Amino acid sequence: MEIAYVLKRPVELQLRLQVQGFTVLLGESGVGKTSLLKAIAGLIPASGQPFAGLRAEKRPVGYLPQHFALFPHLRAWQNVAFPLAHLPGPARKQKALDYLEQMGIAELAERFPHQLSGGQQQRVALARALAREPQILLLDEPTSALDMATREEVLGGVLERLKSLGLPTLAATHDPWLAQRAHRVAVLTRRGLVQQGCAEEVFARPASLEVAQLVGFRNLWEGVVLRLEGDWVLLETPLGALLATRPSWVQAGQRVWLGLRSEEVFTLEGPQNRVSGRILQLRWQGLRLRGQLAVGEVVLDFLLPRSRQAQLGLVEGQRLEVALEPRFLHLMPAT
Amino acid sequence: MEDPVFWQTLRLTLGVSLVTTLILLLLGLPLGWVLAHKRFWGKRVLESVVLLPLTLPPTVLGFYLLLLLGQNGPLAQTFGFTWAFRFEGLVVGSVLFSLPFALNGYCEAFRGLNLDLIQTARTLGAGWRRIWLEVILPIAWPGLLSGTVLAFAHTLGEFGVVLMVGGSIPGKTQMVSIYIYDQVQALQFGRAAEASGVLLGVSLVLVYLVRTLEDVWRSRMS
Numbered sequence: 001m002e003i004a005y006v007l008k009r010p011v012e013l014q015l016r017l018q019v020q021g022f023t024v025l026l027g028e029s030g031v032g033k034t035s036l037l038k039a040i041a042g043l044i045p046a047s048g049q050p051f052a053g054l055r056a057e058k059r060p061v062g063y064l065p066q067h068f069a070l071f072p073h074l075r076a077w078q079n080v081a082f083p084l085a086h087l088p089g090p091a092r093k094q095k096a097l098d099y100l101e102q103m104g105i106a107e108l109a110e111r112f113p114h115q116l117s118g119g120q121q122q123r124v125a126l127a128r129a130l131a132r133e134p135q136i137l138l139l140d141e142p143t144s145a146l147d148m149a150t151r152e153e154v155l156g157g158v159l160e161r162l163k164s165l166g167l168p169t170l171a172a173t174h175d176p177w178l179a180q181r182a183h184r185v186a187v188l189t190r191r192g193l194v195q196q197g198c199a200e201e202v203f204a205r206p207a208s209l210e211v212a213q214l215v216g217f218r219n220l221w222e223g224v225v226l227r228l229e230g231d232w233v234l235l236e237t238p239l240g241a242l243l244a245t246r247p248s249w250v251q252a253g254q255r256v257w258l259g260l261r262s263e264e265v266f267t268l269e270g271p272q273n274r275v276s277g278r279i280l281q282l283r284w285q286g287l288r289l290r291g292q293l294a295v296g297e298v299v300l301d302f303l304l305p306r307s308r309q310a311q312l313g314l315v316e317g318q319r320l321e322v323a324l325e326p327r328f329l330h331l332m333p334a335t
Numbered sequence: 336m337e338d339p340v341f342w343q344t345l346r347l348t349l350g351v352s353l354v355t356t357l358i359l360l361l362l363g364l365p366l367g368w369v370l371a372h373k374r375f376w377g378k379r380v381l382e383s384v385v386l387l388p389l390t391l392p393p394t395v396l397g398f399y400l401l402l403l404l405g406q407n408g409p410l411a412q413t414f415g416f417t418w419a420f421r422f423e424g425l426v427v428g429s430v431l432f433s434l435p436f437a438l439n440g441y442c443e444a445f446r447g448l449n450l451d452l453i454q455t456a457r458t459l460g461a462g463w464r465r466i467w468l469e470v471i472l473p474i475a476w477p478g479l480l481s482g483t484v485l486a487f488a489h490t491l492g493e494f495g496v497v498l499m500v501g502g503s504i505p506g507k508t509q510m511v512s513i514y515i516y517d518q519v520q521a522l523q524f525g526r527a528a529e530a531s532g533v534l535l536g537v538s539l540v541l542v543y544l545v546r547t548l549e550d551v552w553r554s555r556m557s
Contacts, residue, residue, distance in 0.1 A: 041458045042457075056454070056458055057458070057462055058460075063455060069452050071452060082461070085461075129459075
């Protein structure tokens with residue numbers, strides 16, 4: 001489904017967006033993600049396709065605001081039955097129960113929203129949105145009301161169910177974790193939509209520094225192109241001379257940004273791009289070890305699985321040599 | 336209690352309060368919604384006008400109403416009717432005087448309502464009628480009822496406005512509070528005490544009801 005919308009208020013926004021399967025609209029707060037979802041749902045004035053000119057109550061859209069907006073005075077099944085007002089009583093309840101079943105929470109049908117956890121509330125709200133039989137599902141910050149530690153468990157199953165339905169879904173978020181689980185990612189900044197494509201593409205090859213920061217690149221340096229060598233390019237960087245894959249746009253002498261994901265600092269220990277430094281800090285993040293390596297003036301951020309740390313036994317203060325795999329060094333035009 | 340005038344007075348007072356409360360509901364609910372959730376030019380002026388009776392001396396409000404509704408007033412001259420010294424005049428005065436009390440309650444109830452609920456209800460296919468009947472009223476009713484009961488109680492004890500605009504004609508426009516004043520002037524302390532006792536009892540029950548409703552409302556909002 002293609003979304004082409006123009007908003008004037010509360011933010012000025014004009015964009016054309018492909019929604020295929022589970023699509024994430026990634027951007028910092030204040031760039032207009034929520035406004036776009038509300039505009040598509042018909043809740044704020046905007047022009048564009050699809051659904052142009054229809055009132056909110058006529059649009060075939062399933063909309064989930066950040067805190068799910070379950071009706072507090074209605075039981076779970078009554079919430080789901082709300083959009084089913086056209087059905088007679090018993091059929092209405094049966095249909096509502098079917099939708100709860102589809103979300104795997106039929107046993108919670110008689111509970112009130114305040115008796116449900118955040119994850120359960122989200123499933124009820126999804127069942128209610130699906131009962132509307134929408135052509136598109138709009139989710140506003142679906143991970144924000146969930147506990148960080150359990151969101152994989154809580155949302156993972158929901159995402160699988162949504163993907164199996166094949167319903168186009170647009171989720172607005174600033175959470176790269178959610179974006180990694182998407183089919184498609186579209187990146188929205190104050191300058192508008194700056195990149196869209198499949199998730200792997202956007203995460204591995206962000207089009208600009210801004211996108212790189214949003215998708216979680218922690219190692220970003222400026223560099224100058226020294227030489228082009230076939231499929232490779234040699235760069236002068238604060239870490240010394242480095243070899244990287246050559247993008248089509250790059251020319252000798254050009255200033256560029258250079259990005260490297262923390263988890264790809266150790267990926268291969270090849271003969272190229274070796275840099276050494278002293279470990280400043282090591283800290284466990286869940287089952288992964290995050291560290292900072294001081295290389296001259298530059299601090300290199302890295303992330304190791306615990307199995308690797310079990311082999312290496314790194315400690316703070318020790319010297320360490322790492323290889324920066326040229327294929328994972330990503331170049332972006334200087335801004 | 337054997338004074339037949341007292342019972343007439345009490346019936347009139349309850350009648351005025353009931354009609355006033357119904358009008359306040361019809362007028363105050365939409366007005367409360369608009370003041371709680373809409374932004375428009377001149378909103379602060381409108382708020383100031385409807386809240387004015389809170390600070391304006393009741394006799395001043397009553398005086399202007401007397402000019403407006405009286406025999407030589409603009410309404411009499413334009414439309415040919417006089418509402419001063421009549422039931423209708425009492426109701427007009429009471430509505431204006433109790434409006435801020437009702438509105439405060441309504442605005443607070445509406446402000447406490449999460450607008451996401453209403454927007455989501457719209458995306459689920461509900462028109463305004465269903466939204467009012469199935470979302471707004473079922474959630475906000477304790478707050479709305481508490482504002483209504485407070486306005487009713489306030490009208491029961493009204494003195495200054497109804498004295499000015501109604502003129503305290505026994506059996507016709509005399510309200511209980513003015514009856515009590517008249518009995519004291521006539522040194523009929525027994526009758527004044529009985530009438531005061533009735534108002535005290537009714538007021539206490541109503542205020543207790545308001546507090547209970549407020550608690551119910553808060554527990555729903557949390």
